[in-house]
Amino acid sequence: MVKAPTSESIALGPQKLNDAQEKTPQNHNEGGSLKTTMKEITVAFITRTKIHGLKFIFSPDKSKPQRVIWIMAFFVCLSLLATWSWNRIQYLMSYPAITKIYMVWAHNMSFPAVTFCNKNVFRVSNLTKDDLYHSGYWMDLMYPNHTVMERGLSILKDSHKQGLLSLLDFTNYTPAPDYRIDTTEMMGRLGHQLQDMLLECRFRGESCTYKNFSTVCTRKKDGVCQIYTRYGKCYTFNSGLDGNPLLTTLKGGTGNGLEIMLDIQQDEYLPVWGETDETSYEAGIKVQIHSQDEPPFIDQLGFGVAPGFQTFVSCQQQLLQYLPPPWGDCKSTPIDSEYFSTYSITACRIDCETRYLLENCNCRMVHMPGTSTVCTPEQYKDCADPALDFLVEKDNDYCVCQTPCNMTRYGKELSMVKIPSKASAKYLAKKFNKTEQYIGENIMVLDIFFEALNYEKIEQKKAYEIAGLLGDIGGQMGLFIGASVLTILEIFDYLYEVFKDKVLGYFTRKKRPQRCQSDNLMTVDVKHKPLEISHHSKANDWTSLVVTTFYGSTFNFLTLLRTVCVCVHCSGVIRDNECFLQEEPETLSKWEFYLSGKEKQTDKKKQKGEISGVAS
Numbered sequence: 001m002v003k004a005p006t007s008e009s010i011a012l013g014p015q016k017l018n019d020a021q022e023k024t025p026q027n028h029n030e031g032g033s034l035k036t037t038m039k040e041i042t043v044a045f046i047t048r049t050k051i052h053g054l055k056f057i058f059s060p061d062k063s064k065p066q067r068v069i070w071i072m073a074f075f076v077c078l079s080l081l082a083t084w085s086w087n088r089i090q091y092l093m094s095y096p097a098i099t100k101i102y103m104v105w106a107h108n109m110s111f112p113a114v115t116f117c118n119k120n121v122f123r124v125s126n127l128t129k130d131d132l133y134h135s136g137y138w139m140d141l142m143y144p145n146h147t148v149m150e151r152g153l154s155i156l157k158d159s160h161k162q163g164l165l166s167l168l169d170f171t172n173y174t175p176a177p178d179y180r181i182d183t184t185e186m187m188g189r190l191g192h193q194l195q196d197m198l199l200e201c202r203f204r205g206e207s208c209t210y211k212n213f214s215t216v217c218t219r220k221k222d223g224v225c226q227i228y229t230r231y232g233k234c235y236t237f238n239s240g241l242d243g244n245p246l247l248t249t250l251k252g253g254t255g256n257g258l259e260i261m262l263d264i265q266q267d268e269y270l271p272v273w274g275e276t277d278e279t280s281y282e283a284g285i286k287v288q289i290h291s292q293d294e295p296p297f298i299d300q301l302g303f304g305v306a307p308g309f310q311t312f313v314s315c316q317q318q319l320l321q322y323l324p325p326p327w328g329d330c331k332s333t334p335i336d337s338e339y340f341s342t343y344s345i346t347a348c349r350i351d352c353e354t355r356y357l358l359e360n361c362n363c364r365m366v367h368m369p370g371t372s373t374v375c376t377p378e379q380y381k382d383c384a385d386p387a388l389d390f391l392v393e394k395d396n397d398y399c400v401c402q403t404p405c406n407m408t409r410y411g412k413e414l415s416m417v418k419i420p421s422k423a424s425a426k427y428l429a430k431k432f433n434k435t436e437q438y439i440g441e442n443i444m445v446l447d448i449f450f451e452a453l454n455y456e457k458i459e460q461k462k463a464y465e466i467a468g469l470l471g472d473i474g475g476q477m478g479l480f481i482g483a484s485v486l487t488i489l490e491i492f493d494y495l496y497e498v499f500k501d502k503v504l505g506y507f508t509r510k511k512r513p514q515r516c517q518s519d520n521l522m523t524v525d526v527k528h529k530p531l532e533i534s535h536h537s538k539a540n541d542w543t544s545l546v547v548t549t550f551y552g553s554t555f556n557f558l559t560l561l562r563t564v565c566v567c568v569h570c571s572g573v574i575r576d577n578e579c580f581l582q583e584e585p586e587t588l589s590k591w592e593f594y595l596s597g598k599e600k601q602t603d604k605k606k607q608k609g610e611i612s613g614v615a616s
Contacts, residue, residue, distance in 0.1 A: 038501055045494040052482035053077070077480040088472045095326040096463035105454045109317065111203075111247045112410055114258060114448055115227070115296040116287045116305075117234035118197065119280040122190040123268040129167050131190070134181040136168075138377035141273060146170065152273040164271070183374050184228075184366045191233030192265060199432060199443070200261040204249060213237050228367035230299040231286060240292040249450060254312065257449030263432070263442050264307050283307060283441075289315060289448065291408040294344035300392070301346070309416040310445035317455035318409045327462055331402035339369035348401035353388060356398060360387045411456075419445055 046054050053074040057067055122139075136142030141152045148168050156165050194210040201208040213235040227234050237258060240246040249256050266283050288302040296302075305311045322330035335343035337351045354368040361383040363375035375384045391398060420428050420443065425436040428443065477483040 038498060041494065041497045041501060045490070045497075049490050050482060050484070050487050074481070081476050081480040084476045085473045088469055092464050092466070092469050097323055097327045097460050098463045100459050100461060102457040102459070103454055104457055107453070108248045108250050109450060109453060109455065110292075111238050111249050111257065112289050112315065112317070113236055113238050113240065113292045113296075114287065114289055115229075115234055115236040115298055115302075116262075116285045116446075117229055117231035117298055117302075118192040118264055119231065119282050119284055119286060119304075120192065120265075120269040121187070121232035121280075122270045123192060123265070124164060124270055125268055126190050127164070127167060129170070129173055130175070130179065130181070131186060132167050133170060133173065133175055134179075135186065135377035138381045139270070140381075141168070144378075149273070155271060155273045181377060183376060183380070187228065187232050187366050192268065193233075194235050197262050197265065198260060199263055200259075202259045203247060204256055210235075227296070229296060230365070230367060232366075234296065234298065236296065238292075246292065250453070252450045252452040254447055254449055257315075257447065259445065259447045261443065261445050264444065266307070266442050267438075284444070285446075287313075287446065289313070289410045289412065290346075291344075291410075293342050293408070294346045295340070295350060297346035297349060303412070303414070305444055305446055306416075307442050307444045308419060308440050310419045310447065311414060311416045313446070313448045314413040314415075314451040315448065316411045316451050318411055319455060319457045320407050320409060321457070321459045322403055322405050323460045323462065324405055328405075328460055329402060330405040332405045343404050344407065345401050345403065349399055352399035352401065353391060356391050357384055357387060413451070419443065 043058075046058050049055075053070055056062055056070045057074060059067075062070070132139075132141070133146060136146070136148070137144050140149075142148050148170075153165070153168070156168075194213055198210050198213075201210075201212070203212075227236055238247045262285065264284060269280070269283065272281065282304065284304055284306045286298050286302040287305055288296050288298040290296060290301075322328045324330055324332040331343060333343075335341070335347060335351075337347065339351055339354065340347040350368065354364055354370060357364055357368065357375075358372055361375060361379055363373045363379050363384065364370055365380070365384055365388070366374055420436075420439055425439055428434075428439045429436045432439070432443075434442075474485065477487075
């Protein structure tokens with residue numbers, strides 16, 4: 001690089017100038033500007049980085065064997081770091097989960113919904129000749145041609161059911177030609193009525209009636225809403241969906257929940273003369289304790305309560321929270337159903353069973369939701385009952401219902417005592433105008449309460465997350481190579497410097513116009529501070545100058561690069577992309593820029609290409 005002498009260089013003397021040039025390594029691009037090489041960038045990074053071992057590997061003070069040892073130690077630690085980090089990443093990608101159980105105490109708790117059904121579907125005393133004629137085949141009492149089975153007749157004669165025997169005599173019976181049996185109406189009419197079964201009811205010590213047993217339904221009779229399951233007509237206490245607020249309890253233990261006394265009416269049970277889904281071998285009721293957000297699924301989730309006993313049911317509420325995939329397998333999306341708005345396992349099963357029967361039998365059972373055609377008794381016998389039994393017992397692929405991510409469950413503990421006692425049998429018989437034998441065979445008491453005023457929260461949580469991964473990797477980085485997050489930023493800073501030097505520098509040099517060295521360097525004396533003005537390009541009346549200012553008396557220089565645009569034919573300067581015109585051109589004559597490599601005229605006239613302006 002050609003460098004014109006300045007007043008500063010003369011003042012320092014030739015020896016100081018040479019020393020400064022020796023101490024200051026300068027690599028010049030095609031335009032002659034001062035820049036740092038990639039080697040210098042790398043050396044600077046190694047000397048200032050906090051990564052242990054690198055400065056010893058490249059230290060000139062270390063012998064070759066020492067460097068080899070440091071290299072081996074560094075790469076062993078780097079391998080251990082990479083192995084452990086990969087292990088942690090694999091563990092994160094396995095989406096582990098843990099389950100935590102909490103016990104939460106509350107001041108009051110909402111009482112659950114309680115649904116119960118009598119095990120008997122049809123009451124004998126309410127059967128008519130039309131009912132038997134059109135549904136006798138369904139009850140396995142008649143053949144499809146409406147003739148009575150001999151087996152059923154013999155059983156009825158032995159059981160002294162004379163009223164039923166007379167109904168089965170169709171000698172002079174002619175069915176109405178336009179008569180079509182309504183299965184829903186028949187099950188509602190023939191089912192056990194709550195007004196007849198419920199003898200006593202108390203909730204938290206206060207009396208209640210059959211009108212407190214209601215739920216959302218489309219069938220209502222005498223102010224009582226009727227709900228249907230596979231057991232026929234059933235009843236729900238504290239449904240909370242009929243406009244009444246949910247009942248709450250303030251204490252745990254017996255007497256602080258629901259207590260009902262029921263008459264199961266065994267004398268109304270339909271005689272068993274064959275094996276059908278509508279006849280029962282048992283006597284008693286089926287009970288399900290469930291959340292108000294899910295419909296009853298009592299035939300599969302209910303528990304039995306026998307007559308002649310007082311059954312105590314101690315409950316504990318459980319709130320379960322599961323994680324969606326990939327950590328768990330619960331269902332977090334809304335239910336895709338035209339019958340239910342809230343997803344639950346029972347809602348999913350009932351919805352699935354309804355669709356299955358509609359596809360296979362072109363009808364639905366009475367307890368199934370929707371407005372499709374209800375199966376006739378013949379369709380129940382030939383298609384609906386066998387199809388649903390097959391779906392429940394054998395087909396495990398059609399109805400696949402995932403666990404909801406949030407659900408409420410009630411744990412139960414049952415205990416019972418005999419009722420009536422010998423001391424109370426006569427009193428109860430007199431009170432309800434029944435015999436002592438009838439009381440012992442038909443009366444039951446059901447007492448449902450919370451064990452304590454608390455609930456169990458079972459929560460599934462992520463066992464490992466991004467924060468844990470970063471903590472583990474950061475700890476291993478500090479252990480093996482002494483690095484941290486800021487060290488990673490140092491590496492990115494180094495890569496940026498390399499990118500800027502190699503890529504951006506390449507395009508900058510490619511776009512810069514090629515000039516001879518004599519046209520690219522100008523020097524000026526400004527207040528005894530050396531300035532290198534490297535590269536200028538003319539565009540109309542303006543010339544762009546890259547000014548390099550050196551600071552320091554020992555020439556251990558700090559470099560400052562600035563761009564100055566100077567007007568050729570006018571007095572002015574552009575600073576920070578703004579032009580400042582000077583008032584008097586003659587005031588600027590003390591600062592003159594000369595093309596390097598050319599001698600100054602003795603008459604002090606400006607050469608061709610000489611530029612007047614202000615050095616910024």
